Amino acid sequence: MSDNSGTAPATDSVIRIDGTIRNYSWGSRTALADLTGRPLPTEHPEAEMWFGAHPAAPSRVTGTDRSLLDVITADPDGQLGGHRRSDRLPFLLKLLAADQALSLQAHPTRQQAQEGFARENAAGIALTAPNRNYRDDNHKPELLVALTPFAALAGFRPLHLTRELLDHLAVPELAWTTSLLGSGSDDEDLRALVTTWISLPSATKKQLVKAVAERCRGLLAETGATPDRDWMRGPASVAVELADQYPGDSGVLISLLLNHVVLQPGQAIFLSAGQLHAYVRGTGVEIMANSDNVLRGGLTTKHIDVPELMRVMDFSPVADPVCPRDSSGRFSVPVSDFGLREIRGTTPVTVDGPAVVLGVAGDTDVSWQSPTGERSEALRPGQAVWVPAGAGTVQVASSGRGFVATAG
Incomplete structure (x- = not known):
């Protein structure tokens, strides 16, 4: 086992790290506790467990008062490698558990984040202020892998399908807004519709959301639906659920424009x-x-900045947001900030740091050669280790299910 004493770990050592719990209202009082073998229900909803070095909630080195951020800051060459692009860990790994919908949101590009972060700093807005949009200067592409059946709204649906859904719902109160569609540009049609819906007076929104929810309930009660309309039940069901949680919120209307995806475990x-x-x-x-x-557009009591959200939002339709992976368990992502690989099976795979290895089911075994001999860690679900760039050959196998997060 690795040394979990209070002394500083060697710069080339694989070290155990503890995830940092984030308590948000949409989280679960059972999911993360159950996964990690803790008593349940928990006192507060647990939404996320962070494994990384983000300043807001860095992981702790197990058994010490040091954080992973401290370890990296003290030795960026040894921890991140000589060919790194910066002195900070480029990725953040999380366990996420949602019992109700998260806010409707989008994330900025790197340039937008840098400009927004500098602008809000110059304006004297505190990093912890509730009206802060940019808490750092980085972009935030993200990949989510389901551990349970996982429902999500992800990217704008191709517009011809959305028009079929809106036509079938035939909500009279929406007719004047849906007439905005038909310019010939799907992007501009979606921009016009979202701008209209998100900017409506509160009383009008409340009326429209109520009418939409009622019609969606009617769609769900229909019998004998044809196969080409079966897909409509998913977004209708989500709209009803969101209307119950957030009555009068324009996010309920906007949800009808987005791809409704139900991931199965591993997708x-x-x-x-x-x-x-x-x-x-x-x-x-x-x-x-x-x-x-995070730039939010609804389904939340947190700060919403409509002009800034509209500035960063990409209105291009997405035909299929599901991300493929190869036969080795690596997910195909078009960014260099991170890579993710799922580990299943007792045949060891080699891991090069910088990396975080996380167990989520069964035992995930990590082994490496140290100056004092062969070392190993057996990770239970919710446990993780940090693999620095200087750790040499590290091998990982799992009797259940583990994940390896790397820097690209």
């Missing part, structure tokens, strides 16, 4: 900068660029 979705999304329910492993920048 994943990738979301690039600007893509509007909301996780609805389920437990998963999430990896992203090392950022906490």
Whole structure:
């Protein structure tokens, strides 16, 4: 086993790290506790467990008062390698558990984040202020892999399908807004519709959301639906659920424009900068660029900045947000900030640092050669180790299910 004493770990050592729990209202009082073998229900909803070095909630080195951020800051060459692009860990790994819908949100590009972060710093807005949009200067592409059936809204649906859904719902109160469609540009049609819906007076929104929810309930009660309309039941069901949780919220209307996806365990979705999304329910492993920048558009009591959201949002339709992976368990992501690989099976695979290895089911075994001989860690679900760039040959196998997060 690795040395978990209070002394500083060697710079080339694999070390155990503890995830940092984030308590948000949409989280679960049972999912993460059950996964990690803790008593349940928990006192507060547990939404996320962070494994990384983000300043807002860095992981602790097990058995010490040091954080992974401290370890990396003290020795960026040994921890991140000589060919790194910066002195900070480029990714953040999470366990995520949603009992109700997250806010409707999008994330900025790197340039937008840098400009927004500098602008809000110059304006004197505190990093912890509730009206802060940019808490760092980084972009936030993200990948979520389902551990349970996981429902999500992810990117704008191709517009011809959305028009079929809106035509079938035939909500009279929406007719004047849906007449905005038909310019010949799907992107501009979606921009016009979202701008209209998100900017409506509160009383009008409340009326429209109520009418939409009623019609969606009617669609769900229909019998003898044809196969080409079966897909409509998913977004209708989510709209009803969201209307119950957030009556009068324009996010309920906007949800009708987004792809409704139900991932099965092992499936994943990738979301690039600007893509509007909301996780609805389920437990998963999430990896992203090392950022906490969120622009919200509804389904929340938190700060909403409509002009800034509209500025960063990408209105291009997405035909299929599901992310493929290869036969080795690696997910195909179009960014260099992170890579993620699922480990199943007792045949060891080699891992090069910098990396975080996380166990989620059964035993995930990590072994490496140290100056004092062969060392190993057996990770139970929710346990993780940090593998620095200087750790040499590290091998990982799992009797259940583990994940390896790497820097690209």
